[in-house]
Amino acid sequence: MLDALDKNMLDEMTGLHELPAGAYNIRKNGEKAARNTTANIDIVTKQDKPGMDIIVKPGTVGESVHIPVIITAEGLNDLVYNSFDIGEGSDVLIVAGCGIHNPGDKKSQHDGVHEFLVRKGARIKYVEKHFGEGNGNGEKVLNPKTIIEVEEGGYAELELVQIKGVDSTKRDTEIKLHRNARVVVVERMLTYKNQDAESKINVEMVGVDSSAQIISRSVARDESKQIFYLNMSGHERCRGHIQCDSIIMDKAKVEAIPKISAFHSDSQLIHEAAIGKIANDQLIKLMSLGLSEKEAEDTILKGFLK
Amino acid sequence: MLDALDKNMLDEMTGLHELPAGAYNIRKNGEKAARNTTANIDIVTKQDKPGMDIIVKPGTVGESVHIPVIITAEGLNDLVYNSFDIGEGSDVLIVAGCGIHNPGDKKSQHDGVHEFLVRKGARIKYVEKHFGEGNGNGEKVLNPKTIIEVEEGGYAELELVQIKGVDSTKRDTEIKLHRNARVVVVERMLTYKNQDAESKINVEMVGVDSSAQIISRSVARDESKQIFYLNMSGHERCRGHIQCDSIIMDKAKVEAIPKISAFHSDSQLIHEAAIGKIANDQLIKLMSLGLSEKEAEDTILKGFLK
Incomplete structure (x- = not known):
């Protein structure tokens, strides 16, 4: 059912070589390719x-759902x-993501709208990885929209990663936090060649004692372009922190x-952003250890994007 | 020529009790009230x-120009x-500002468009203070627009202060920096009651090795509203830093x-913003020294706005 290319792409997105344990749904070229449900997780x-x-189901703890999307057609x-x-009180891992292997010259695009209701006291970790590949000139386009509402005492952790091969992306993430709810978003992005990327993250803290942390790290190489809109609003006593660091290289913007x-006067909001190139002294240190400039650069960038 | 009220307002804006030394122009209720020029500074x-x-004139060093605006009519x-x-190579202090004493119930408004060409190697310090007063219900509105172009090696320092009594303001500051030019902007703002304030500062660094620092500090009390748009763009090797701190109280926004x-990949840009209330431990410390809560608050706010 999954051929060697599919498995390779699955690995890139999820680190899995075979079908995952637990609940999953694999979508390939617009069709359902495989699905598994469990006693606690229905699809x-x-x-x-x-x-x-x-x-x-409420109280489901330690289970996972994998829903990768594979596109191998132009x-x-x-x-x-x-x-x-x-469900209330559950604690689950959700792994999504999309890989496009575009073999031809025609654009292939996947737009995914993901909506989450994280009920009272529930916790999710949501991992979304995007990548593209293929020898033709066909564009690989990925536009995810993610809407998350976290009820009282809930927690959502988002890891949003775009590592390579995506020609164009518009990411749109909307998060609403109720009383005592918390979200942590970690975004990592690398663009190169003529790629362009736009990421909007909007966090509304409507509940007392809600809190949010957004960490965005990006590297822009070649002629690529990146725009980040990172918004946070506090409507009650709450705390929010946005940190946005970008390394810019070559002719990137x-x-x-x-x-x-x-x-609200009990909202505490902090934002920090920095755009700059790789620190020269870091480069020199690594080069003094015997690395070429290119190798030193790659080592630093890998560390920066973790 | 200047009556007791005028002198009092002059003092608020400029710290001067009499006509200033050097060049000046005093505008009162839309008319020229007094003017002085010097050998080096023409008006x-x-x-x-x-x-x-x-x-x-080029090479004018150590002189000052005062151009206060006084409005005492509704x-x-x-x-x-x-x-x-x-002129090239000069180094001058420019003190502007507007005080509105609105005795009645009709709105009084002053919109000042100030355009500066700071030529090669010249330095200015520009101080602009705004305030309003008056017993009636007439609004006091001040909308300054400031456009500054700094040529090679020039330096501009801006101190923009709105301390009290301005019901509504839209501040718009546009700065363009050429090679090796530098700007430092310090903005301080206090709003209260139903006042609203909007401040836009836009710095374009178009010259190699230009640099900019923007420091904005504000306090919003009562039902007042503040919006800050602080923009910085780097088109060449340059450094920019924006720091924006606000204390929010009561029902303010x-x-x-x-x-x-x-x-440009040699642009280094940093932004930091924080919105929050007065730190509780600071309040407690001052109150343990015998200050009332109100006094402690006022002391902290004064220190914050310098």
């Missing part, structure tokens, strides 16, 4: 539009809506346009 | 629109265009929307 195909409902435009209902909005 | 009334040209809408030509744009 139901949507009737009104492409996509699925993933329902995690000229495909795949759109999918997935809704997650994370990077813009950071954050927005912190305090609509 | 010429514009022919095509309200306002004046202030011409500083229902006045005063608009003025002032152009400064700062504060938004910080900075933007850093690196269009």
